[in-house]
Every structure is written in structure tokens, then in C-alpha cells.
Amino acid sequence: MADLMLNSVTKIYRPRGREAVRAVSGLDMAVGDGEIIALLGSSGCGKTSTLRMITGFEAVSEGSISLGGRRLNELRPAERNVAMAFEGYSLYPPLTVRDNVAFALLRERAPREEVVRKVAEVAELVGIADSLDRFPSTISSGQQQRASLARALIRPAALHLLDEPMSQLEPQVRAILRARIKEWLKDRGMTAVVVTHDQTDAIALADRIAVMEASRLMQFATPAELRERPANLFVASFIGEPPMNLIEAEVAVGASGPRVVAPAAGSALTLDLPQTAALPAGHRVWLGLSPRHLAVGQGPHRAEVMVNQWLGDQTHLALEIDGLPLTAVAAGMVDAVPGEVVPFAVEPRGIHLFDCAEGAAIYHGSAEAA
Ligand SMILES: Nc1ncnc2c1ncn2[C@@H]1O[C@H](COP(=O)(O)OP(=O)(O)OP(=O)(O)O)[C@@H](O)[C@H]1O
Ligand SMILES: [Mg+2]
Incomplete structure (x- = not known):
């Protein structure tokens, strides 16, 4: 069971010698098993901070996070059973794209045939089959982004977090890829939180969208509800093209x-x-x-x-x-x-x-x- 629960989750950064930054304020969210959620909001609203607290790369300042009934706050990232594709890709430079993508499976000593089959499948999905034997520094940023996405999607985990997985890709490619990602996630019953600041991506991909602004959750609802029953002025002015x-x-x-x-x-x-x-x-x-x-x-x-x-x-x-x-x-x-x-x-x-x-x-x- 992969229910993800965020209860009054707050993140306050306290950079040395500078003023504290409230990046996430009192976030409440319940994500069901097999649901795809989009975190949608403008730059700096707290999307990445939220994902990093779920994976454990940032400590939770206040509140609690649990997954499948298990409290995550005190667990190390490796103990959380959460896979994440990072905004900055963070591929391992000395490894080929193939080994980067296969990394989690190799570490878990998965059978060789299974690794080969799964890498081929996910490389096809994101469109990097031709680049598997190259090193990250020799491929474009769009290809690096796809490799990072493949590396997260291939992992068997209770929860997948994708931070702006398509930001480097041109619109036509995005439209195709987001449909494929959705199919991949749904076919496997995977639970995912996808960060984006593109509402078309969010609407096309997600079952429900969490709209954030200035560290706060403004509304958490289906795409249709956001359009037909925006909870506040912010959502009304933000959702819709052109907006209300x-x-x-x-x-x-x-x-x-x-x-x-x-x-x-x-x-x-x-x-x-x-x-x-x-x-x-x-x-x-x-x-x-x-x-x-x-x-x-x-x-x-x-x-x-x-x-x-x-x-x-x-x-x-x-x-x-x-x-x-x-x-x-x-x-x-x-x-x-x-x-x-x-x-x-x-x-x-x-x-x-x-x-x-x-x-x-x-x-x-x-x-x-x-
Ligand atoms: N390590 C840090 N130290 C101090 N402040 C930080 C740190 N990381 C993020 N912040 C601040 O916290 C706020 C939220 O940042 P965050 O990266 O979560 O936003 P975001 O919604 O992911 O934005 P973007 O769309 O630009 O990626 C911003 O004001 C940011 O400057
Ligand atoms: Mg971010």
C-alpha cells in the first residue's frame, strides 16, 4: 500500500548569515495508492523542497510524512523505498547512460536478463535507446533529462517522484512523452508525484493537481474541479489558458x-x-x-x-x-x-x-x- 500522507509539513531553511526562508508552509496532502499527482506552481513556490523532504534529502522542519502507514521523517533516504528523478538530473559521470539507468537494478543484483530487458524497455519509452553506450557529458541536456527519468522509472519503489521531468524537451516531444509516462505508471499501478510548472502537462498527466503558491497549497483537486470550482482567486487566475x-x-x-x-x-x-x-x-x-x-x-x-x-x-x-x-x-x-x-x-x-x-x-x- 502506497498511501502517501503529508501532515502540516513545513520546511524552513536557515542559511548561515542570512534570513530564514519558509519554503513550504503547513502542507496537508493525502495521495492514494496508484494515484498520479502533479505539484503545480511557479518558480520558488516550494515544489522541489516538498519532494526532497519526501525522499529524505532535506529534513522536515515541522509536521510528518508517512508512506503506507510508515512514518518517514527519521528514516534515511535509502530506507524510504522512494525513487526520484532530480531537477538537475545528477547522473554519475563515470558510468555510461546504460549503467546509470540500470544502477538500482544492478545494486539489487537483479538477474542479468531482467536488467537487459528492463533497460531496453525504459530506454525505448523515453527515447534514449541510441545513447545507452555514451557517457552523460557527451549527450545533450534533453537526453540527460530523459536518462534521469528512465533511471527513476525503472526502479521498483513504493513511490516515484519526478521533478520537472520534461522541462528540457520541446512541446511536441513533451506531449508524446507525458502520454507514455502516464501509461507506464498506470500499467504498473505506480504511485507518483510529478513536479511541473506547465499546467498542460499537469492536466494531461495527473489524476489530481496540487496547486502551490508562495510555500502554500492553494487547492488539491482534479483538473476538472480546478477549472469548474476554483477554491480561490489565485487558482482562478492561474488555471486555464487563457485564464478566467x-x-x-x-x-x-x-x-x-x-x-x-x-x-x-x-x-x-x-x-x-x-x-x-x-x-x-x-x-x-x-x-x-x-x-x-x-x-x-x-x-x-x-x-x-x-x-x-x-x-x-x-x-x-x-x-x-x-x-x-x-x-x-x-x-x-x-x-x-x-x-x-x-x-x-x-x-x-x-x-x-x-x-x-x-x-x-x-x-x-x-x-x-x-
Ligand atoms: N538550500 C536552500 N537554502 C535556502 N533556501 C532555499 C534552499 N533551497 C530552496 N530554497 C528556497 O526555498 C524556496 C522554495 O524553493 P524550491 O526549490 O522548493 O522551489 P520550486 O517550487 O522547486 O522552484 P522551481 O520551479 O524554480 O524549481 C525558494 O525561495 C528557494 O529560494
Ligand atoms: Mg524546483
């Missing part, structure tokens, strides 16, 4: 129930909310409108088209209402030129409200909402 439109607004009470008005758009953007949305009038909020739920072509609202970009499979529209910018995404081509005023509708499930002071989500529209 965020507009300062206010809750009001209309003839037919609660509504939200955006003064920045004049009176042009007033949206009715369902009766069930129990929100006090006058409450100041951030109104989030997801670009894919702004349906251009018909509807009660009007906006001016500033830019109309056809991307080959979808259209991105930059719109303006009374000077307020809005982004809309349509699945097909939209027949509108810059300067044109177009009607649009806001689909109920595209409406989100966040508390102005705290940033916490206070309302998510649903497909059923009136």
Missing part, C-alpha cells in the same frame, strides 16, 4: 433575485444569479467569467471586438465593454472583425464569485442555474 476574466463587482438585489453588477462596465454587465445564491447585497466581490462560457453571437450583452484570433482549432476574442477588457474563447470560427459590436451571453456555469477581502470562492454557477 476577473472583474471587480458588487452583489445587488434585483426584481427577480440576487444579481451581480460590474461598475467598470457601466450598466452593461449585470448578471442575474439563482435565488439559491444567498449573498448579501452590497457585498464586494471579484466576478470571475470563464472565457469558454462567454457565448458570442447572441445574448443580452454587447461588446466591441478588439482582436479576433483563429488558432486553427478555436477562436480567442479580445472584447471590450465600456473599456473593460474581456476574453472569450469559441470552439469554432467567429465571423466578426475588430471594431464590430457583437452580442454575447454569459452561460450560468461560467460565473464565479470570490470574496474581495479573502479571495475565497463564495459562489460557482452550475449548468442547471437559471
Whole structure:
């Protein structure tokens, strides 16, 4: 059983002569057996520090980590049964790529045929079959990264940690490789935590995504939940390409129930909310409108088209209402030129409200909402 539990895990670095750095703050996370988790966040948010505490290369400052019910905090890295592919690859320079990849199996004295078969299989998977007899210093950084990934994937371990395993690879290769990695992990029922700052990678690879920002966990949920029910303003502004439109607004009470008005758009953007949305009038909020739920072509609202970009499979529209910018995404081509005023509708499930002071989500529209 590979359940990984992090309870209030905190990392504080205390570099000599410099101020202490809080790299991870009170992280709570439960990862199920066979689950693939992505740790997603911008540079410096604490992703690598989290992985290094799980492997034991960094001490946990506060809190506890356990794997399969066994507390890891005091165990040495070798006792933890955790495999990791490092951000900096750290291949052994005097060994060939083949011996680097086979290292863990050779150390465990696995039968020769098994080592040969597994190395061939994993080298094929990551695309380094041609480089197996070369030394790390004579291959490109992208190949070194693949070798490091292969070295981690080949290991039988209760948990696999992959730190930015594809950062050096070009987009087309990444798309293929992440699908292969996912298949490899799922076929073998492996539990994995994959660090990335690319949300497309995270969405494609992971069952659930842990979004981190400035040492804290902002939300831990499935890709669909992050999109449809972002827990706070940060996740709303971070997830989605393009991200959600965020507009300062206010809750009001209309003839037919609660509504939200955006003064920045004049009176042009007033949206009715369902009766069930129990929100006090006058409450100041951030109104989030997801670009894919702004349906251009018909509807009660009007906006001016500033830019109309056809991307080959979808259209991105930059719109303006009374000077307020809005982004809309349509699945097909939209027949509108810059300067044109177009009607649009806001689909109920595209409406989100966040508390102005705290940033916490206070309302998510649903497909059923009136
Ligand atoms: N050994 C260390 N000593 C002091 N501060 C450190 C140390 N390692 C990391 N930090 C700091 O801790 C914070 C988190 O770093 P970490 O490497 O975990 O971030 P990350 O999310 O992996 O970033 P990146 O995407 O750039 O790899 C950063 O502010 C970093 O500067
Ligand atoms: Mg890192």
C-alpha cells in the first residue's frame, strides 16, 4: 500500500548569515495508492523542497510524512523505498547512460536478463535507446533529462517522484512523452508525484493537481474541479489558458433575485444569479467569467471586438465593454472583425464569485442555474 500522507509539513531553511526562508508552509496532502499527482506552481513556490523532504534529502522542519502507514521523517533516504528523478538530473559521470539507468537494478543484483530487458524497455519509452553506450557529458541536456527519468522509472519503489521531468524537451516531444509516462505508471499501478510548472502537462498527466503558491497549497483537486470550482482567486487566475476574466463587482438585489453588477462596465454587465445564491447585497466581490462560457453571437450583452484570433482549432476574442477588457474563447470560427459590436451571453456555469477581502470562492454557477 502506497498511501502517501503529508501532515502540516513545513520546511524552513536557515542559511548561515542570512534570513530564514519558509519554503513550504503547513502542507496537508493525502495521495492514494496508484494515484498520479502533479505539484503545480511557479518558480520558488516550494515544489522541489516538498519532494526532497519526501525522499529524505532535506529534513522536515515541522509536521510528518508517512508512506503506507510508515512514518518517514527519521528514516534515511535509502530506507524510504522512494525513487526520484532530480531537477538537475545528477547522473554519475563515470558510468555510461546504460549503467546509470540500470544502477538500482544492478545494486539489487537483479538477474542479468531482467536488467537487459528492463533497460531496453525504459530506454525505448523515453527515447534514449541510441545513447545507452555514451557517457552523460557527451549527450545533450534533453537526453540527460530523459536518462534521469528512465533511471527513476525503472526502479521498483513504493513511490516515484519526478521533478520537472520534461522541462528540457520541446512541446511536441513533451506531449508524446507525458502520454507514455502516464501509461507506464498506470500499467504498473505506480504511485507518483510529478513536479511541473506547465499546467498542460499537469492536466494531461495527473489524476489530481496540487496547486502551490508562495510555500502554500492553494487547492488539491482534479483538473476538472480546478477549472469548474476554483477554491480561490489565485487558482482562478492561474488555471486555464487563457485564464478566467476577473472583474471587480458588487452583489445587488434585483426584481427577480440576487444579481451581480460590474461598475467598470457601466450598466452593461449585470448578471442575474439563482435565488439559491444567498449573498448579501452590497457585498464586494471579484466576478470571475470563464472565457469558454462567454457565448458570442447572441445574448443580452454587447461588446466591441478588439482582436479576433483563429488558432486553427478555436477562436480567442479580445472584447471590450465600456473599456473593460474581456476574453472569450469559441470552439469554432467567429465571423466578426475588430471594431464590430457583437452580442454575447454569459452561460450560468461560467460565473464565479470570490470574496474581495479573502479571495475565497463564495459562489460557482452550475449548468442547471437559471
Ligand atoms: N538550500 C536552500 N537554502 C535556502 N533556501 C532555499 C534552499 N533551497 C530552496 N530554497 C528556497 O526555498 C524556496 C522554495 O524553493 P524550491 O526549490 O522548493 O522551489 P520550486 O517550487 O522547486 O522552484 P522551481 O520551479 O524554480 O524549481 C525558494 O525561495 C528557494 O529560494
Ligand atoms: Mg524546483
